[in-house]
Amino acid sequence: MKHLVLISSSVREGRMSDRTALFLKGYAEKRERVSAEILDLKAYGFPFFTERLAFQRNPSPELLDFTERFVRADGVIVVSPVYNASYPAALKNVIDVYVREWVRKPVGVVSVSSGKTPGIATIQQLQALLLKLGAWVVPAMYTVTQVETSFDPEERPAVREQAEAYADPLLDGLSEFMECASAPERKE
């Protein structure tokens, strides 16, 4: 069974994008045979970046725990809040820690905003960054708008069928990339 990690990346008091991460975890597990877990950057509380993991002499137990979960994931979903048409510093803070670990990692990107405009710029900035790192970035996007009314605090989308239909292309793309990543190499 494939294993998914969702990075919930708002560390803000009163945040709302974690609702989408919770919904996606449950929906991904319901839809197909995958297990999923959320890595919550607020719970990890990482200090400001000082160096990449490979060059750290004494990585913290929190960072080692995060790394173990991240590395063993077959696929990653980055759930990013839209901040000034971009993504939060807490997310860049953890993305930069890894180098080799991103290579060939299937990744899908989700944006969550309170406004009416879909956070496409946020997703494209993250996709460019992750492509630079060598991740296998799923082209499909899932953008959540008006999160305060489209999701309740228990992760329930206001219109479940609609939320699931919007999330499907991203989850389909991720499944396909996970299959490719785990396929044995073709010998000519």
Ligand SMILES: Cc1cc2nc3c(=O)[nH]c(=O)nc-3n(C[C@H](O)[C@H](O)[C@H](O)COP(=O)(O)O)c2cc1C
């Ligand atoms: C610093 C900051 C900048 C923001 N910029 C935007 C924005 O450009 N467009 C938008 O629709 N919402 C914007 N928002 C609102 C967030 O998208 C909103 O809080 C949403 O719930 C996702 O973030 P959260 O998980 O931290 O709550 C911004 C919020 C903050 C804190």
